[in-house]
Amino acid sequence: MSRTYLWHCRLWPRPRSLALSLVAFVALSGTREVDAHPIHTTLAQLTYDATSRTVVVSLRVFADDFAIAVGRHSGVTPAPDHSVSAAAAHQYLRSTFLLADARGRLLPLEWNGARRSGDVVWLTLRAQWGGAPRDMRVLSALLFEVHADQVNIVQSTLSGKGTSALFTRGDRARALR
Numbered sequence: 001m002s003r004t005y006l007w008h009c010r011l012w013p014r015p016r017s018l019a020l021s022l023v024a025f026v027a028l029s030g031t032r033e034v035d036a037h038p039i040h041t042t043l044a045q046l047t048y049d050a051t052s053r054t055v056v057v058s059l060r061v062f063a064d065d066f067a068i069a070v071g072r073h074s075g076v077t078p079a080p081d082h083s084v085s086a087a088a089a090h091q092y093l094r095s096t097f098l099l100a101d102a103r104g105r106l107l108p109l110e111w112n113g114a115r116r117s118g119d120v121v122w123l124t125l126r127a128q129w130g131g132a133p134r135d136m137r138v139l140s141a142l143l144f145e146v147h148a149d150q151v152n153i154v155q156s157t158l159s160g161k162g163t164s165a166l167f168t169r170g171d172r173a174r175a176l177r
Helices: 001-009 016-027 063-074 086-096
Strands: 043-050 055-064 097-102 110-117 120-127 138-139 152-155 163-167
Touching: 043 138, 055 063, 055 097, 063 086, 063 120, 086 097, 086 110, 086 120, 138 152, 138 163
Parallel strands: 043 152
Antiparallel strands: 043 055, 055 120, 097 138, 110 120, 152 163
């Protein structure tokens, strides 16, 4: 084979590869609004303020998925813009995002507000915590009732070092060490 032929083969895709690429492009470019984010995930960031003995939880969720879940939980149809009341959001979060001590006693989560940025909502919760950060147990079960492939990420700096955990349907609370 000549060098020109080899160079040409690397530069231009084979017809089959090109056809598959075009099919994939057409299929993906025609996504509906409902399929706007094919990855079903939430992110929770936990920080600990030793002075006030407070754990701050910042949760990032997609507004449309969160509205569906809150609506199902509260029995109220979500607004067309996917907004939900603070009371309904807090009630849903208290049943799906749990912080507990080493013995399994739940910490009361206080609502600290929500901020919307486009398709994403940032929700903030606070909890008083007098124990050692390494003894806290966490469960993030948000949106499992909405998507079978839901994955929830929890990142923590509770014990001074960064740790992460993934939660999928059926997982139990666990320590972030």
